[in-house]
Amino acid sequence: MKILFRFIAIVSIIISLTSCKTATDKQLADNQNVHEAETLISEDVEEAEEVVEVEYDVKYVIETEHFEIKFYSLDFNEEHQLSIEKIAYSLENDYKGLAEKYKTTVDGVVKVEIHNDHDKLHIAMGYPGAPDWACGGYAGGKVLAAAPLLPTPGGIDYEGLINVPIHEYTHLLLRKINYAVPRWLNEGIAFYEAKEHSKEWVETTIQDGIVKNEIPSLEYFDTGNDFQEFAVRQGYQYMYTFVEYIVWTYGYEKLNALIADPDGFENIFGLTKDEIESNWIEYITIHYSL
Numbered sequence: 359m360k361i362l363f364r365f366i367a368i369v370s371i372i373i374s375l376t377s378c379k380t381a382t383d384k385q386l387a388d389n390q391n392v393h394e395a396e397t398l399i400s401e402d403v404e405e406a407e408e409v410v411e412v413e414y415d416v417k418y419v420i421e422t423e424h425f426e427i428k429f430y431s432l433d434f435n436e437e438h439q440l441s442i443e444k445i446a447y448s449l450e451n452d453y454k455g456l457a458e459k460y461k462t463t464v465d466g467v468v469k470v471e472i473h474n475d476h477d478k479l480h481i482a483m484g485y486p487g488a489p490d491w492a493c494g495g496y497a498g499g500k501v502l503a504a505a506p507l508l509p510t511p512g513g514i515d516y517e518g519l520i521n522v523p524i525h526e527y528t529h530l531l532l533r534k535i536n537y538a539v540p541r542w543l544n545e546g547i548a549f550y551e552a553k554e555h556s557k558e559w560v561e562t563t564i565q566d567g568i569v570k571n572e573i574p575s576l577e578y579f580d581t582g583n584d585f586q587e588f589a590v591r592q593g594y595q596y597m598y599t600f601v602e603y604i605v606w607t608y609g610y611e612k613l614n615a616l617i618a619d620p621d622g623f624e625n626i627f628g629l630t631k632d633e634i635e636s637n638w639i640e641y642i643t644i645h646y647s648l
């Protein structure tokens with residue numbers, strides 16, 4: 359990758375020199391000399407690597423009413439700019455709805471870092487060496503996410519990556535209600551609100567579980583801090599449907615009560631955790647069967 363970025367830097371120097379060639383008559387007359395100088399410079403640049411080393415840093419900033427979005431990258435172009443503008447729009451667009459649903463907001467302007475490099479993103483997230491499908495996180499009150507143009511494994515596309523900051527912002531909101539909200543509920547809600555993955559991904563997972571008669575229990579998805587194991591257990595897909603079941607059946611008021619008291623099933627629903635689990639399995643069997 360380093361070689362590629364160096365190559366881009368060299369090309370841009372050559373282009374800028376080339377565009378200068380038509381500036382004056384004198385330069386036209388000296389065209390041959392300029393061409394020779396250009397060749398010399400480009401060769402020099404290739405040998406003196408540190409001269410053209412491009413710094414990975416903030417290349418673009420958008421400030422909206424509730425968010426400050428910084429784009430960290432080696433390079434920057436119009437497509438990057440458009441993607442960051444889309445992130446700003448989607449965050450502001452969902453801000454009010456999320457505030458109404460969860461009856462809270464994050465104090466002050468929320469800082470959002472978009473990283474155009476998986477390794478740098480994972481360091482910012484506090485998970486250096488994390489797999490590349492880990493395309494977002496939150497740390498120090500900030501939202502962190504992969505750049506939408508960064509090829510990311512795990513079936514998430516450009517439009518999905520635009521919505522990842524909403525997923526992470528939702529985590530910040532839930533943490534305000536209950537700092538210790540368990541992963542199964544936390545991730546289910548964040549994915550349900552952001553919808554950064556396709557509904558088909560959820561449907562095929564659930565349909566497979568129904569066909570094999572292997573719908574796991576809620577307990578199975580309680581993987582604590584281990585987000586990789588949560589993903590391996592298909593927790594995102596299954597917990598999406600659990601949140602959908604609670605919202606559609608009981609509404610956001612009960613969901614908020616569950617966030618505040620994740621063990622309070624009987625007080626909140628008048629049913630035990632096992633009974634709610636049975637009803638959820640019945641719900642997905644009806645709604646997700648082929």
Ligand SMILES: [Zn+2]
Nearest residue numbers: 525529545548
């Ligand atoms: Zn998450």
